Amino acid sequence: MKKVVASGLMILLVVVLGYGQNYIKPVAAMPDYNGTYEGRPNTGSARFTTLYRDNQDNGRTSSCRGEGCGRHPGVDIAVSSGTSVRTPLSGQVTASRCDSGWGGLVVIRSQHPERPWETVRQVFAHLRSRSYANGVAVRVGDYVSAGTTIGQSGGHPKLDSCAGNSTGSHLHYQIDKDDANQGPYFPSSGQLHHRDDNFLVTARTYNPIVLLQGGYTWAFSQNNNRELWDLFNWQSWGVSGDALWMDGGHDPHIRRGGLTHCAVRWMCSSSFAVEADTYKSVYLDLYNGCSAYNAKLYFTTSAEPYWSESKTIPYFPPAIGQFRGTIYAGWHPKWTGIITGLRVDPSESCSPWNFDPTYFGEIAIRR
Ligand SMILES: [Zn+2]
Missing domain, CATH: 2.70.70.10 (Glucose Permease (Domain IIA))
Incomplete structure (x- = not known):
């Protein structure tokens, strides 16, 4: 069962690869760089x-x-x-x-x-x-x-x-x-x-990070590179076959929006900077092996840089199976200013004794 799911997913992911990769980073090998907004103090690293x-x-x-x-x-x-x-x-x-x-x-x-x-x-x-x-x-x-x-x-x-x-x-x-x-x-x-x-x-130039990062697609196309997404409530995980996979327990989720898993020799910054006015949707391509309900997106902003239930957006994946779609976030009254973090909750609960991972294929914030 596990192998069937995995290979089926890989075929699906191969099909979508390349789609939506609007922009790339100036330095491709770099995991990420931090965002600042119009010189806003203390938003960078x-x-x-x-x-x-x-x-x-x-x-x-x-x-x-x-x-x-x-x-x-x-x-x-x-x-x-x-x-x-x-x-x-x-x-x-x-x-x-x-x-x-x-x-x-x-x-x-x-x-x-x-x-x-x-x-x-x-x-x-x-x-x-x-x-x-x-x-x-x-x-x-x-x-x-x-x-x-x-x-x-x-x-x-x-x-x-x-x-x-x-x-x-x-x-x-x-x-x-x-x-x-x-x-x-x-x-x-x-x-x-x-x-x-x-x-x-500001009158003569754009902040390159804010201008480009919104359209960037996290595609997990390099083995072992999870593009600085942090994982929570997992039992095992990996990046292979063009997907980040995570075998979770209760409330497994992945998120970006902090400075974790960084070290002096491993430069990183897991926060980003996206203009909410311009980028109003979140694209997800994931395959959920867990029993799925209560799927949610959480987000943080430069004005409210903490996670809270007041900044959540529900989405509706099938109980077990693939979800590939664009989730409109612009309706949310707090989706304003600069979006600095994103958390993807695919399901409320997996089976701790089964290998029933969720595969994350692509994540992007789009117009
Ligand atoms: Zn310079």
């Missing part, structure tokens, strides 16, 4: 240094430290030099050069993911190489589709060529609002370390 509108001098000039304080217009994703960098959005290359400040720079002109009439520019900086996976150089005028490798990260001032103005290995990723024929936006050095009280940076 300093360990991850993906701060948007952070002061680069640690607040010495502005006497304000952390997110929302400064004029850094992108996110710095701390990764080892040589990490493959992919473009999350399709577009046309408008710059590919070694720049004294930006280092290895690639700029891609793309459509705003929600507003196709609006143009944005993705900026990738401090790349130590600007070439596709096949070794061909990235050139101005090239068209690239989402997911294409456009280079390798760099930024180490001694070990990487064309590191630019960088003190360590990282990818600087930025999304400019279209500004006609000007180059990538960066505040003048005199302004850089000042507070951004007048929202200069």
Whole structure:
């Protein structure tokens, strides 16, 4: 019985793979990076240094430290030099050069993911190489589709060529609002370390994480990578066959929205940042082996970052079997602001003495 269920599910999951993978992360191998919203203080993780509108001098000039304080217009994703960098959005290359400040720079002109009439520019900086996976150089005028490798990260001032103005290995990723024929936006050095009280940076750029994370699909396509979902009330679990599976007991569930299972050498952040106004639905593809009733979604927001019954959305999977569907969340009065966490309860109870796991195939927050 167990094997029949598993192989049947795998066939179903193979069919849906690729569907709904609207965006990818700039650094594909990275489990995740943390979200901030318009420089909102204390919503990010300093360990991850993906701060948007952070002061680069640690607040010495502005006497304000952390997110929302400064004029850094992108996110710095701390990764080892040589990490493959992919473009999350399709577009046309408008710059590919070694720049004294930006280092290895690639700029891609793309459509705003929600507003196709609006143009944005993705900026990738401090790349130590600007070439596709096949070794061909990235050139101005090239068209690239989402997911294409456009280079390798760099930024180490001694070990990487064309590191630019960088003190360590990282990818600087930025999304400019279209500004006609000007180059990538960066505040003048005199302004850089000042507070951004007048929202200069917000006027010229988008927070890349908030813009892209809503459409990201957690697909569990890599063995042993549960994409930082935390599991509760489980007896055993694993990631294989394009699914996260969990054999649970009473009230098994998975969730994201905290900082658990992290360690100094294992950088992670299990919270995310999605604009509720734009992303109003949750897509689930799961196979429930448990007796299922009381299936629910819980969510947290930046305004109410705790789990509570007041922020739940029921959904209705079959008693035992597959549920694949889009659950509309926009009706919920508390689905507002920035959604920071999600919990998937597939059933109230499994049979502790049986192997009756739930398989999670894909989870996404969508428009
Ligand atoms: Zn940066």
